Amino acid sequence: MGNFVLDALRTSTLSIQTSFHEIKVSFGSIKSLLVPWTRSNSNNSSPVISKTKLREDIKEFDESKVGVKGLVDAGITSIPRIFYQPPENLIDSRSLTRTLDIPVIDLAASDRAIVVRQVQEASSKFGFFQLINHGIPLCRMDDVILSIKAFNELETELKSQYYSREGNEKRVLYYGSSLHLNELEGASWNDTLLVALGPEPAESCYVPEVCRMAVAEWDEEMKKLGGALLGLMSEGLGLKREALEEKLCMDARIMAGNYYPHCPQPDLTLGLKSHTDPSIFTLLLSNHVPGLHVKVEGHEWANLVAHPGALVVNIGDVLQIISNDKYRSVEHRVLANSLQEPRISVAVFFNPANDADTYGPLPEITSLDEPARYRDFDLLELRQQMKKEVGVKSLINNCRIGPNLKWRDWNPLRLLQSYVGSSQN
Ligand SMILES: O=C(O)CCC(=O)C(=O)O
């Protein structure tokens, strides 16, 4: 075993026993991991560290299965270099004081036409909005947050039995540290538990017992609310209520339980790197610890603070494509948590599930005047995209019709459908 985890942990001896292996950690100097690199001097120099060493450190951290929570528990006061973000990813202090007011949509409002219009406006202008009076009892929300907290705060040896960045043999579950861990340009300061909720839900024995019940109950709520929301989004595009549901079949839901423990050097890293969700849309619940940062109007970052009890909705890349840019997926990230209390969030990603189908701008909303801006993609391509590291608008950029699109990517059927659609209007 190399020295990275050994180096990162400083003061006493930690012995972590798992059913897989034993990690004995005794402590050496962390000096070699630390470089004088703060926000104030981050513009001119980044630490010099070889890619090979970074790879070794990433591997060693991964194999230790302790997650960032394990590093914090061991009392580190400096973050290991694998978490250093390149200067362009670091937080500009002005953005810390900027707050974004996203639309608040009351789902109990009696006039459906007004709610449809609000959803349509919010989805096209902001890509983010929050739902109140959504019908989910507060105790359910508390339960799922507390259960994700309880899982992450299990004894390391118990929790690390679930550690798998590949998913288990049924590929239904992932628990690991930082989705970006394999990237060389800076891992994120969080641990994540991913659970497949559909179409074939994770076999319950694979879901940690401490959160099994709460996750199953949360999924029941998500199915109802997600279906209702998709109906509103459908009508917002001028389609019948069921149109998006019929096309997309939202059975392929995935839940991410994100845990952002205290970070001793929040200026140097991020809780979650900037990305757009490659989903249809995402329903996000979080505890009261702030951290969600959203890119406003494509350039400035601002804090998104949700109302207590509200659920945040964000449009994903799939819906931006399907709606031919009428709805927008917006870049977001999470700041590294400077507070002692952990930030906890539960994101449910609604993904398309019709295996045999292809997806692209809906013919009903394209025409000769508004031709399809994207080529079609299928679920294989979407899954490959999701398996890659999380990126900003990756699917959107891959599918956008532009100078780089090769002729074989054009779908003549779609062009024909656009034409027929427009001549019928
Ligand atoms: O933790 C959050 O607030 C955001 C999480 C997120 O963006 C994600 O899981 O895709």
Ligand SMILES: [Fe+2]
């Ligand atoms: Fe996200």
